[in-house]
Amino acid sequence: MSDMTIGALARIASLAPSAVRYYESQGLLPKPARRGGQRRYSSQDLGRLRIIQLALAAGFTVAETRTFLTGFSATVAPAARWRALAKRKLAELDEQMERCSRMKKLLESNFHCKCPSLANCERGFAGERNVEGSPCS
Amino acid sequence: MSDMTIGALARIASLAPSAVRYYESQGLLPKPARRGGQRRYSSQDLGRLRIIQLALAAGFTVAETRTFLTGFSATVAPAARWRALAKRKLAELDEQMERCSRMKKLLESNFHCKCPSLANCERGFAGERNVEGSPCS
DNA sequence: CTACGACTTAAAGTGCGCTTGAAGTCAAGC
DNA sequence: GCTTGACTTCAAGCGCACTTTAAGTCGTAG
Numbered sequence A, B: 001m002s003d004m005t006i007g008a009l010a011r012i013a014s015l016a017p018s019a020v021r022y023y024e025s026q027g028l029l030p031k032p033a034r035r036g037g038q039r040r041y042s043s044q045d046l047g048r049l050r051i052i053q054l055a056l057a058a059g060f061t062v063a064e065t066r067t068f069l070t071g072f073s074a075t076v077a078p079a080a081r082w083r084a085l086a087k088r089k090l091a092e093l094d095e096q097m098e099r100c101s102r103m104k105k106l107l108e109s110n111f112h113c114k115c116p117s118l119a120n121c122e123r124g125f126a127g128e129r130n131v132e133g134s135p136c137s
Numbered sequence C: 001c002t003a004c005g006a007c008t009t010a011a012a013g014t015g016c017g018c019t020t021g022a023a024g025t026c027a028a029g030c
Numbered sequence D: 001g002c003t004t005g006a007c008t009t010c011a012a013g014c015g016c017a018c019t020t021t022a023a024g025t026c027g028t029a030g
Helices: A006-013 A017-025 A043-057 A062-070 A078-111 B006-013 B017-025 B043-057 B062-070 B078-111
Strands: A033-035 A038-040 B033-035 B038-040
Touching: A006 A017, A006 A043, A017 A043, A043 A062, A043 B078, A062 A078, A078 B043, A078 B078, B006 B017, B006 B043, B017 B043, B043 B062, B062 B078
Parallel strands: none
Antiparallel strands: A033 A038, B033 B038
């Protein structure tokens, strides 16, 4: 599992080698050991990469992700700032899940009627009455 | 509620007038009536705008959102295609909620220990052992 | 009449998260 | 020795969702 090239690591994580280099350039991944000028990665690096992928997929920016991975090294109270950011992001994640849930409901409410679009049939959307001409059953 | 200018509509929806014009240019909003050359919006337009905002916030692209709003007008089986896309997006929304949930757990697991970063303290992350030197309690 | 603020257009610019291109290096196989 | 393929760097390019800029129009108040 250890001592992977960037190509091998990228294949396992299902992303492009260029993305891995980009993460390194942005301080998300540490500068790895090299052999013959080429980067070599361990399974620990893979673990870290998976955290990065999860964070980015969950909507974190590269800067936020870096902060969570590396902390606030330059401040007087790094842990306190970390917790403050974490708290904010936890709230944002809740909001995002709520939005996804609402969008799901909107889609589902239209899925089982005859309307081929949300524009004609808006039943299920908060407070909206059916638009005239909607083929809603 | 009806007969709003673009500025009024944008203020209510908490976005920039330029964003509303952009949505119109992308076919998300219909071309509104005009008075003295200026766009006038109804509360129905506001309803549609709120759907757009929800869809985009939930991770839909502009093109996907347009499809859900306007349907597939040029195909032989619009409703069938609409349903196929809706089904795919419902699955994607589930995945996104799952990712958010996993990220929340990762953040929470680190929130209550002494680590000021995820890099040092990775407890709670699937399969990961504590990194040596981690101040994890 | 003039000044003001909010609107209009089309085109160019921005920020983010990468990707691509060009030119070069390295190790293995024939 | 030479080719091959995967790697290297750095800079430029891309797609998306807007935003900004420049120059102009409209309706109201003074």
